[in-house]
Amino acid sequence: MLDDSVAYVDGPWRHRTIGAAGARFHVAELGDGPLVLFLHGFPQFWWAWRAQLTAVADAGYRAVAADLRGYGASDKPPRGYDLITLAQDAAGLVRALGAADAVVVGHGVGGLVGWTAAVHHPDRVRALAAVAAPHPSRMGRTLVSMGPGARHLLRAQLPVLPEHRLLADGCVRVGDLLREWSGPGWPDEETEKRYRLAFSIPKVSHCSLEYHRWIFRSRWRLDGARYNARMRRPVRVPVLQLHGTEDRACPPHGARASQGMVAGPYRWKGIPGAGHFPHEERPEEVSRALVEWLGGVAAVER
Template sequence: MANTGTTTDARHRIVPSPAGRTHLVEQGTGPLVLLVHGFPETWYSWRHQLPALAAAGYRAVAVDVRGYGRSSKPAEVAAYRMRRLVADAVAVVEALGEGSAVVVGHDWGAEIASHCALLRPDVFTAVGMLGVPYSPRGGVRPTEMFGRLGDGSQEFYVSYFQEPGRAEAEIEPDVRAWLRGFYAALSGGTMPGPDAPPPYFVSHGGRLADRFPTGPLPGWLDERDLDVYAAEFERTGLTGALNRYRNADRDWEDLADQEGAPVTRPALFIAGGLDPSTTWLSGAIEAFPTTLPRLSGSHILEGCGHWVQQERADEVSRLLIDWLGSLGG
């Protein structure tokens, strides 16, 4: 169900950050809840949660991560490493005149959120992760691990995204069509069936889009929503967004002092039962008693794909509000 949110009284702002500037959209008053999107999205992926959280008595703030939307887009690939994204989040909290916040993220935003709570627990008092579970830094270099997921005939999508310019050459000639296919490929109801080649692998010499489904839009996405996303990426290009993938090994090096470290702040996890991330990262979910010792809820929504806060907007908003209420002062 698309466009159920009402953000007419939301306010757009630009605030200073280590990136240069961070664009955000805020709605409501009360304790601060910082919402961090993933790939390939923008603040707009939280359009349903902004009014819901505001109505529940929270100051909901959705950012454009550096490289996206109206936020700054540094040219250097290394500018998109995790520690710098955490610094951006801290700067947003400070620019809003707050001393602390709950941080909630989806996809790459979930990784950013969990590392905000890991690296700056003095600022981020609790963390919600949607779609991607927290996984501590381990002993295997990420590019080596991603390489193991491919074989002689196909390549894992993260490996495909590593080389600057390669994925851009596929996506940017027709951004809208590519986004449409990518969203559908990971949505409950439109993703390819179990007998089809998985859309998150690329045949050698092929394109990721070769495995995208054709047909109607997912139920959570209408033509207007797609226009919003396409317009942003047609304007900005995809390089800033893709550069997050290109820092996997840098992050691994930067976080050597955090190997195996748990996130000790209160935590929540929500994911779609059809989201491939829950399969790839099933070991991370099983390790939650160790890695997230203050996890108060882990919710797998049956029949839901990757875009959980958009596919199940009302349910996710309710889970978030109930969890936030349980945190107390």
């Protein structure tokens, strides 16, 4: 097992530890201007946004990528892996970074956090870009598909065994998941090694699976019923959905149904040939789409 120093990847960004919502979060920050907050997905950490950090900063924004609760060099408490608490984390980070609000960009579970924050903390979310992330109310379509994402979610419900499987043989399963969920030709050897090392940090395997356990089990619990009722409120901020056309983990047709939950300006952008990680599989195309969209939403008076 390694310590969390492997999350401090060198680059043009600055690493900081930020206190927010009663926890400490590791962030990588680059640029000046309106705040754009990036939230990674599974099985990754802040480094997933390295291409977008530089592109967005070069375009005149303050780009900040955070390690979510339980990942990378952020705190790994025993509780708090429900989407409501995670949305509080995101809203708290916005304030702790000294901004009134931010454009939130989230991938996978980070996108679910973004959708939740847009409903629960609308004053903190100026706009939302959801990458490979359907609205939580449309997640059922992904489960019904019984694709690799749904199968992983179901297997994660077992106690202990999924954690051991992720950690076995130097976290080789993490690399398997990246290849299984992506389009052909990704990840390269260096990228796979980076994510496998990050998953070797103590507690990350368990904490990451706690997200998936809450997402699934809350469907039959009172806290989940309250969450679902609240999430039926329409999202009123501008939304961009970026989605790989070859995403088998979260099929595009189910994700696109999220438009019905958006009352604000909405845009869908398919990324041809990309799977579940379009921001890494096709980084230049995703960065271009994001920067173009930001020009219309990041500096508009609310």
